[in-house]
Amino acid sequence: MFQSNNSQNKRKEIYRYTAPWMVYAMNWSVRPDKRFRLALGSFVEEYNNKVQIISLDEDTSEFSARSVFDHPYPTTKIMWIPDTKGTLPDLLATSGDYLRVWQTSDNGTRLECLLNNNKNSDFCAPLTSFDWNEIDPNLIGTSSIDTTCTIWGLETGQAIGRTNPISGNVRTQLIAHDKEVYDIAFSRGGGGRDMFASVGADGSIRMFDLRHLEHSTIIYEDPQHHSLLRIGWNKQDPNYLATFAIDSMEIIILDVRIPCTPVARLNNHRAGVNGIGWAPHSPCHICTASDDRQALIWDIQQMPKTIEDPILAYTADGEINQVQWSTTQPDWIAICFNNFLEILRV
Numbered sequence: 001m002f003q004s005n006n007s008q009n010k011r012k013e014i015y016r017y018t019a020p021w022m023v024y025a026m027n028w029s030v031r032p033d034k035r036f037r038l039a040l041g042s043f044v045e046e047y048n049n050k051v052q053i054i055s056l057d058e059d060t061s062e063f064s065a066r067s068v069f070d071h072p073y074p075t076t077k078i079m080w081i082p083d084t085k086g087t088l089p090d091l092l093a094t095s096g097d098y099l100r101v102w103q104t105s106d107n108g109t110r111l112e113c114l115l116n117n118n119k120n121s122d123f124c125a126p127l128t129s130f131d132w133n134e135i136d137p138n139l140i141g142t143s144s145i146d147t148t149c150t151i152w153g154l155e156t157g158q159a160i161g162r163t164n165p166i167s168g169n170v171r172t173q174l175i176a177h178d179k180e181v182y183d184i185a186f187s188r189g190g191g192g193r194d195m196f197a198s199v200g201a202d203g204s205i206r207m208f209d210l211r212h213l214e215h216s217t218i219i220y221e222d223p224q225h226h227s228l229l230r231i232g233w234n235k236q237d238p239n240y241l242a243t244f245a246i247d248s249m250e251i252i253i254l255d256v257r258i259p260c261t262p263v264a265r266l267n268n269h270r271a272g273v274n275g276i277g278w279a280p281h282s283p284c285h286i287c288t289a290s291d292d293r294q295a296l297i298w299d300i301q302q303m304p305k306t307i308e309d310p311i312l313a314y315t316a317d318g319e320i321n322q323v324q325w326s327t328t329q330p331d332w333i334a335i336c337f338n339n340f341l342e343i344l345r346v
Contacts, residue, residue: 013345017054017063023336025075025094028326031086037066038334039092040341041075049074051094053104056343063341067109073097076127082134084328089166095127099142099152101166112166115142117150117173129183129230135192139171143181148173149198151210174213178202183231189238189256199228199243207256219259220252232276236283244273251276251288253300264303268296268310275323281330289323295335297346314344 015036024043031037036056042049053067073096081091091112093101099115118124125146133139140152151171176184179201187195187207194210203222219241222228226245234240240263244251251273253264271291279285284301288310296310318337326332326343334343 012061015056015061015063015343017341019052019339019341021050022339023341024321025078026322026334026336026341027078027080027092027324028328028332028334029080029092030082030084030327031080031090032084032328033086035329036332036343038341038343039078039080040336041071041078041094043074045074047072049096051075051078051102051109053092053109054341067104069102069109071096071100073126077129079130079132081137082132082327083137088137091166093130093132093140095130095142097124097126099127099130099140099168101154101168103166113168115140115152115168117170128181131185131196133186133193134188135186139186139193140168141184141186141196143176143184143198143200145180147175147177147179147181147200149176149181149184149196149208151196172210172213174208176200176206176208176216177204180227182227182229185231185233185241187233187238187241188235192238195238197231197233197241199231201227203228203245205231205241205243205254217259219256220254220262221260230276232278232286234283234286235278235280240283242276242278242286244276247272249273249290249292251286253286253303264300264307266296266298266300266307266310269294271319274319274321277323277325277333279325279330280327287323287325287333289320289335291319291321293317293319293337295320295323295333295344297333312346316340316342 021042025041029037049071075094101112125144130142138154150173152168153171176198177200181200184198197207203225205220207217249269251266252262255263269290275289277287289295295314297312298310322336
């Protein structure tokens with residue numbers, strides 16, 4: 001697994017699932033009663049795509065598909081409802097042409113609602129990403145190529161046996177950037193509900209507060225104005241966030257208290273970075289994944305001193321296009337490459 005000296009552990013360190021198609025979007029279930037459950041989306045360059053829900057049988061050490069459903073176009077992101085207690089409806093959301101919310105059960109998965117804020121138009125601007133607010137699971141923010149971010153209010157109804165379907169309404173839509181917006185992420189700062197940041201093709205990170213939407217703060221601008229593809233907030237310390245530019249081999253760590261000046265640059269990848277995942281349980285660990293087939297775990301507690309090398313490295317059998325660190329099981333990281341999903345024990 002990740003190269004380190006811990007060879008005494010008898011338990012299996014790595015599990016692989018082979019999907020029937022190339023995998024792109026992927027994420028861990030959050031519910032405590034579904035330990036090794038993930039959803040993954042196909043990347044097929046046509047209209048008909050799929051989403052699978054898979055789970056690991058810990059007795060047989062095998063993944064199996066529990067549910068599969070059709071999805072128009074590839075999913076750009078998949079997230080499960082951030083329900084760490086397991087008391088809310090068992091929902092997952094996907095972005096693509098629209099934001100869709102699905103409910104899953106032993107009987108399969110059904111579409112609960114399709115959220116489209118262009119009611120007066122047949123045209124839809126594809127969604128590049130979204131984030132589900134951990135403090136208030138009724139809030140979902142989406143980012144779009146039409147330069148906007150939209151904050152949706154979700155009405156989920158607490159009763160599991162309810163008959164009323166889940167619905168959503170636009171809380172606010174704002175022009176977030178001068179060009180396409182590629183990612184959006186809620187911050188745990190300031191109460192954890194109202195602050196979010198976005199990145200996009202104009203090369204900037206902008207921070208917003210739902211209570212004061214008349215202005216935004218530019219936290220960082222890429223010196224060459226290259227597109228910034230992803231943004232990730234530190235899960236334990238809301239002052240820190242990470243981003244990377246298109247085709248860049250470098251991950252930039254920023255401190256919102258010192259805008260526009262990176263506090264660290266992580267430089268060991270040998271090809272373009274595709275994903276970042278902060279540790280859910282530690283403020284100083286982040287996993288990065290790249291076309292160089294490597295997943296690297298970094299310890300950044302030396303900041304602002306230079307961070308020379310990662311503390312752990314794993315080399316996959318293909319270019320890694322997705323990485324997700326499990327919230328409820330922090331010793332497991334999932335990666336995707338080609339048509340494989342692997343979960344790695346840290």
